[in-house]
Amino acid sequence: MPINTQQLKQWKQQGRPIVALTAWDYAIAQLLDAAGVDLILVGDSLSVILGYETTLPVTLEEIIHHAKAVKRGIKRALLVVDLPFLTYQESIAQAMQSAGRVLKETGAQGVKLEGGYPAMIDIISRLVQAGIPVLGHLGLTPQSIHQLGLKQQGKTPQAADLIFHQAIALEQAGVFALVLEHIPCHLAVKITKELSIPTIGIGAGQECNGQILVTSDVLGLSEKQPPFAKVYTDLRQEITKAVEKYALEVRNHHF
Numbered sequence: 626m627p628i629n630t631q632q633l634k635q636w637k638q639q640g641r642p643i644v645a646l647t648a649w650d651y652a653i654a655q656l657l658d659a660a661g662v663d664l665i666l667v668g669d670s671l672s673v674i675l676g677y678e679t680t681l682p683v684t685l686e687e688i689i690h691h692a693k694a695v696k697r698g699i700k701r702a703l704l705v706v707d708l709p710f711l712t713y714q715e716s717i718a719q720a721m722q723s724a725g726r727v728l729k730e731t732g733a734q735g736v737k738l739e740g741g742y743p744a745m746i747d748i749i750s751r752l753v754q755a756g757i758p759v760l761g762h763l764g765l766t767p768q769s770i771h772q773l774g775l776k777q778q779g780k781t782p783q784a785a786d787l788i789f790h791q792a793i794a795l796e797q798a799g800v801f802a803l804v805l806e807h808i809p810c811h812l813a814v815k816i817t818k819e820l821s822i823p824t825i826g827i828g829a830g831q832e833c834n835g836q837i838l839v840t841s842d843v844l845g846l847s848e849k850q851p852p853f854a855k856v857y858t859d860l861r862q863e864i865t866k867a868v869e870k871y872a873l874e875v876r877n878h879h880f
């Protein structure tokens with residue numbers, strides 16, 4: 626059965642963890658879906674695959690192009706797509722237009738937006754009222770790299786309190802789940818206990834209702850990984866070995 630956003634909330638109630646990963650093309654999406662991943666995100670971490678230094682250059686056109694390919698590879702997983710930097714922060718109208726394009730053109734079931742400041746709460750609330758499922762994202766928000774860097778967020782009591790209250794505001798605005806990135810474990814636990822929607826952690830400890838990682842990190846394809854990522858295989862090394870073997874065989878007339 627294809628997964629929908631309500632299912633994730635039921636899983637939280639049942640204590641069944643949500644398995645989430647990112648994808649950027651048809652082949653990766655097919656593999657993740659067949660392996661039982663519940664939620665596939667076309668994140669703006671697509672920047673890694675496109676060779677950008679940060680997530681900021683990723684455009685709406687690029688993410689839509691990749692999300693269409695990902696959707697073709699999915700039979701079961703819930704598909705969520707990031708709205709790239711400055712395609713939703715400007716106004717409710719801009720967010721509605723961008724999210725509408727993503728849902729209409731890619732077949733995704735939801736969009737993810739970063740931040741929980743008052744103007745963002747208004748934007749998210751209007752998207753939800755218009756029937757657009759929204760996944761929230763707090764803590765380290767890579768689109769704010771030039772303000773926050775890539776360091777852990779919510780370390781002081783004041784910073785933790787701000788994230789906690791933003792999480793509550795996001796739930797009230799109607800997000801169907803919340804990504805918590807690179808925050809202390811105790812803060813993630815507090816938010817997870819307080820909210821009725823699921824939390825999906827990335828560098829936020831093991832007690833969230835689910836976990837997400839960037840697939841190019843998991844597979845060892847990224848040039849560098851964040852400290853909280855777990856690398857399950859080294860595809861850079863595997864690919865290099867395979868290509869070197871092929872090149873040798875071609876040069877020696879063995880293939």
Ligand code: KIV
Pocket residue numbers: 647666667668669670671707804806827837838839
């Ligand atoms: O862009 C992305 O891949 C993300 C995840 C890190 C949650 O936002």
